[in-house]
Amino acid sequence: MLLDLFLHFLALSLLAIGGAITTAPEMHRYLVGDRGWLSDETFTQSIALAQAAPGPNILFVAVLGYQVAGLAGALAAMGGIMLPSTTLVLVATRWARAHQEDRGVRSFTLGLQPLTLGLIIATGWLLAAPYVQQPERRLPAIALVAVTLLLSLRTRLSVVWMVLLGGVVGAACMT
Template identity: 55%
Template sequence: MSAPLWAWAPDTWWTLFVHFLSLSLMAIGGAITLVPDMHRRLVDDLGLLSDTDFTSAIALAQAAPGPNVLFVGLMGWYGGGLGGALASMLGIMLPSTAVALGFSRWVATRREQIGVRAFQMGMAPVTVGLLLATGWLLLPSIEHPRALLLAAVVAVLVWRTRVPLIWLVGAGGVLGALGWV
């Protein structure tokens, strides 16, 4: 049932784009929370995907490393080839990205307002607490002491320096690719 790689189907692409665009702002808790509506629309109403393609897209994206939202691109791929994948991902990502960018710009221009400062100061311990809770839950699954050492070094670097986080993520990726962790 999958569409060919280079399927030329602008109507299908537009349908996928509009569907995922409309779902994007309702995705509290992530795109995975909207799977029933995706199934209703893409499988039952439009017939763009078979049940097998639909479940395969979710299973493959959940098994692969990276963000869980990748299943949206796979659904687009199955329903409309490469163009369908691009339309689906653009539809699901555009609204939430625009809201995040707009909000961050709004905050940046009001950085000195008491309400904005209070919100940021209040969210700092919440963020730290969530990160520590996640670390605590993941701790039993860490098999290599070097991974704990790397986590400690990164924590100190983030706390005491202004090294850009992207460089730390990149360094972690290189160390993982080299088999160090």
């Protein structure tokens, strides 16, 4: 189980354009759908808990790993998600700094922006899906995703404020 968890997160690390959260739909498919290690509710709650906590955005990977296999699962998931991407970022950053004025580097950077936004929208929808299925929570969940999307597209508001707003709205809807 630990090796499977480590290897899957190792592969996801290289797909995490825009941060590990963009691979949450694939994590959900693997952990909930394929392996059955987590329920939909546990998956969503784990991400929400980690996102509400102070610290790096990637904490949700440790929480998911912990839910699957305790401390060893947290270490396996974090090791898998961090190892390749960290190595790649170190090498690519040095290269990109040396070539930052090249047309290809600038084009590549601009081209990744819509891809990243699409992955974040997919993640938001996946996390809202359990609440959209509940009639009394459907409208607030859809509104929260729509407001977040609009804020992302129309402002330069930091994601930190959007997460905070989501937490406040989520807490208000839970009562």
